[in-house]
Amino acid sequence: MIVRQKKLKNEKQSRIAFFKALEGIRNDFTWKDCLHPLASSEECSTKVIGAHTVRRSADLKKIAEEGHVYKLSTSPVNLFNNNGKVWPELVGIKEASTFFGFCQKHDTETFKSLEAHEFIGSPKQCFLLAYRPLLKEIYLKKSSIKSVKTIRNSFQSLPQASSPFIQHFLDTLVKGHKSALIDLERLRTYYDECHITNNFNSMRSVIFYFKNPTNFVCSGIRQPEQDFNGNLLQNLASTHLHLDMITLSIICINDISAAVFAWHQVNDKSCVKFISSLLHQPLEKIPIYIFNFSIESFENHFLRPSWWDQLSNSRKNSIIGKMGKNTLLELLHRSNENYECIDLKHWNLSNIKYVNFSV
Ligand SMILES: [Zn+2]
Numbered sequence: 001m002i003v004r005q006k007k008l009k010n011e012k013q014s015r016i017a018f019f020k021a022l023e024g025i026r027n028d029f030t031w032k033d034c035l036h037p038l039a040s041s042e043e044c045s046t047k048v049i050g051a052h053t054v055r056r057s058a059d060l061k062k063i064a065e066e067g068h069v070y071k072l073s074t075s076p077v078n079l080f081n082n083n084g085k086v087w088p089e090l091v092g093i094k095e096a097s098t099f100f101g102f103c104q105k106h107d108t109e110t111f112k113s114l115e116a117h118e119f120i121g122s123p124k125q126c127f128l129l130a131y132r133p134l135l136k137e138i139y140l141k142k143s144s145i146k147s148v149k150t151i152r153n154s155f156q157s158l159p160q161a162s163s164p165f166i167q168h169f170l171d172t173l174v175k176g177h178k179s180a181l182i183d184l185e186r187l188r189t190y191y192d193e194c195h196i197t198n199n200f201n202s203m204r205s206v207i208f209y210f211k212n213p214t215n216f217v218c219s220g221i222r223q224p225e226q227d228f229n230g231n232l233l234q235n236l237a238s239t240h241l242h243l244d245m246i247t248l249s250i251i252c253i254n255d256i257s258a259a260v261f262a263w264h265q266v267n268d269k270s271c272v273k274f275i276s277s278l279l280h281q282p283l284e285k286i287p288i289y290i291f292n293f294s295i296e297s298f299e300n301h302f303l304r305p306s307w308w309d310q311l312s313n314s315r316k317n318s319i320i321g322k323m324g325k326n327t328l329l330e331l332l333h334r335s336n337e338n339y340e341c342i343d344l345k346h347w348n349l350s351n352i353k354y355v356n357f358s359v
Contacts, residue, residue, distance in 0.1 A: 050098030220298030
């Protein structure tokens with residue numbers, strides 16, 4: 001009887017600790033600060049807003065139905081809401097894709113060329129498409145480091161918390177986040193310089209234009225580990241801190257769409273090989289390669305609800321199964337990808353534009 005009571009008490013303590021941690025983690029991912037390079041109490045407006053990482057009017061509105069889109073996310077909150085399963089959540093476009101990383105004044109000023117003007121593939125617009133996911137990633141890494149501290153504090157009263165395995169796991173997690181943050185902050189200095197000087201000559205972009213509208217939009221940054229032929233570009237497990245990074249944005253442009261890759265010239269070494277390997281794929285396969293890369297690499301996708309709803313369960317599960325699977329093993333699988341895995345026949349390549357880059 002005493003053993004049973006002790007077990008029930010432990011279970012109750014664990015549940016309380018879990019909900020306490022969940023609440024704390026929510027707060028850790030919603031802190032407010034302005035990441036503009038000139039941010040200060042004098043320069044910033046008082047209000048830090050929910051800045052969009054995917055353009056609200058130009059992208060989210062285009063794929064929204066009744067003001068809502070599906071958000072695909074593996075965040076702890078999303079997993080909790082879906083009983084541990086990754087599944088799209090219906091969200092209003094006001095809330096979709098936001099992070100509290102800009103004051104109102106600096107968000108409006110910085111992204112005006114992207115938000116208030118049609119996308120024409122200018123160097124500045126391509127830079128801005130890359131700048132936002134970089135800053136959001138910095139925000140997320142800082143949030144993740146905070147959340148590990150929250151987890152430690154929430155579970156410290158539980159006997160399991162002293163387990164060397166759990167402590168080692170949390171230590172490794174923090175070490176990884178801190179290492180990535182150093183890398184991101186270093187890259188940020190180059191991006192900030194482009195921003196402040198309004199000179200984008202050191203930014204490269206390749207824009208893939210598609211004849212038709214897209215049913216999904218995304219924005220993200222990634223260290224390309226291998227090219228599209230399976231050749232290793234850089235070892236992500238290396239203690240070498242300066243990993244090259246590339247961004248991808250899938251956007252709407254009136255009745256067509258585009259996928260925009262962008263990187264800074266300091267990241268040429270891996271990014272040029274990565275993009276060149278994509279450009280050498282058969283043209284009809286490029287859309288599926290881009291789609292797979294985005295699903296495997298990023299957690300910032302928004303989907304047209306009716307498009308997702310009409311997919312068969314096997315196609316839905318195939319997409320969900322790819323999330324976060326950007327590994328060498330997946331790459332080998334990707335090169336033999338069944339083209340019918342996801343129906344992208346509506347997404348036909350029409351043109352490729354190079355910005356500050358030639359092949
Ligand atoms: Zn500001």
